[in-house]
Amino acid sequence: MTDERELLVLGLLMAQSQHGYQINEFIEKNLGQVSDMKKATAYSILKRLNQGGFVEVSVEQEGNRPQRQIYTITPSGERRFLELLRASIATADNVTPAGNIGFMFIDHLNGQEAVKLLEEKMQKVDHFLGMLSLVPQHGHGTGVDLSIKHRIALLQCEKDWLARTIQELRTRKT
Amino acid sequence: MTDERELLVLGLLMAQSQHGYQINEFIEKNLGQVSDMKKATAYSILKRLNQGGFVEVSVEQEGNRPQRQIYTITPSGERRFLELLRASIATADNVTPAGNIGFMFIDHLNGQEAVKLLEEKMQKVDHFLGMLSLVPQHGHGTGVDLSIKHRIALLQCEKDWLARTIQELRTRKT
DNA sequence: GTCGAAATAATCATACGTGACTATACACGT
DNA sequence: ACGTGTATAGTCACGTATGATTATTTCGAC
The missing domain is CATH 1.10.287 (Helix Hairpins)
Structure with a gap:
């Protein structure tokens, strides 16, 4: 489960660098049918990915709005992304479909x-x-x-x- | 997820009073295809159920073997079981099948x-x-x-x- | 111009799940 | 009688996921 969530976040960052709010908004609005990951979870995954060197953080200030953390995927993160992607597609752990x-x-x-x-x-x-x-x-x-x-x-x-x-x-x- | 696990434990206790080891053994040996719940999880669920008044604990000593906690479902637990059962059968939350x-x-x-x-x-x-x-x-x-x-x-x-x-x-x- | 609602951007306390670990008792060979 | 593997019975530290909460800014209605 964790891996799938990391895969999702890395996948979104593969498309473009983003800040946390943006990622969460995208998941809520466009991926409601696909993932039920919650905001706080996304933030904690971003933190983890950063600590692992898979994403880099830079701070951005826009006008008077509060500062935002912009997350950018690193080469190491891209490798990780592909690793998780291959694992996700090739495995079938499939125990107990809910219900x-x-x-x-x-x-x-x-x-x-x-x-x-x-x-x-x-x-x-x-x-x-x-x-x-x-x-x-x-x-x-x-x-x-x-x-x-x-x-x-x-x-x-x-x-x-x-x-x-x-x-x-x-x-x-x- | 939590609810399904509680349902499983309560369901096993509906059949007969059991101690933790017995429950875990049953899950491992007979339900390996159905649930991936781990030992420690079962114990923590039993504890929770006990705190909620859904199961009662009694201590048993067999010969020289270490003491065992025997868990028995209470009337309140049976109601809870049916509640969870109905919910499990009637709902389809089904978000993101793994993979x-x-x-x-x-x-x-x-x-x-x-x-x-x-x-x-x-x-x-x-x-x-x-x-x-x-x-x-x-x-x-x-x-x-x-x-x-x-x-x-x-x-x-x-x-x-x-x-x-x-x-x-x-x-x-x- | 001001008050409340919604958007923006996140953090924190808490509960849940699990791998690793503890500890005793018995069976069996040597 | 002694070691050693396996069954018995569970606990604990740690990481993850999330509901609740915080704090600021913008915007529209009055």
Whole structure:
């Protein structure tokens, strides 16, 4: 998890030098669908990256506004970025996709309630699918699009599985 | 994340009162495919649950062995369990399935390497799929089986997506 | 001109998760 | 009887992530 967050921050700095607020704004506004990293976390990651020599800090003053720390990726940081990127793409640690533990104990609920809750979940998945398909394409085959398509594919799969499972539970109850 | 872990521990205590070591052993040996929670984490969760009045502790001494803390779920704990269970089944917070951030930046690699890394990932997914299909069935339609089937479905979907994407990248490169 | 809301830019206290470590008891070979 | 590996049962120090908070500036409404 940590590595993915560092990768995200380094990736944004690969595009251009930025200050903390800018990074957070970008994540909030454009990547809300992709990362749930919080402001304070981004700042602490920037600090860590700086201590590791992966980014450099310079201070900027604009008008009367408070000082800002501008972060710039270093050559060492670019190497680190590629390292993390390769690891991220090539690995599949994939333990427990969130929400899976609950299924283990579903027998503690009666069939009717289980079905109702699964339907609720399916609706939420569907709603989320809707949000994602509204995200505009960035261009042909950019990584960002790939990433979005990946999420859509997984969510669609989740939705299908829920539909099948609900059917099964309904049948069994009879 | 925290909630899912609490749910897991409470769920195990719903089946029977247990001491910490027993819980950890069970998770390690039987749920390695389902949860990556570590020993120390389980102990700290038990402590928290105890402080919240969701489990009670009693001390047991068996022969000359060191004392053991036996944890028993309380009525309040059972309510909490159901609460967490319902929430877990009905929600779909699903932000960033691990490994997705990497795709965003895949353009920083050349096509050939990207394909190679995706193939590596696919192999790992496939290997993991193999492991999961070896897990013995617990019985007909128990939650545990449902949970495993869910993971298999998602992994299969991931594998298919990777295969499609690799094809696409190959085509594009030409 | 002034008052409150929103934007800007961050820090801090706190809780959570985990690798490393501690410590005892038993089994087994030699 | 002695070492030594493994099972038992847990604690602790440390790093990470985040909600809450701080502090200043700009802007629009009145």
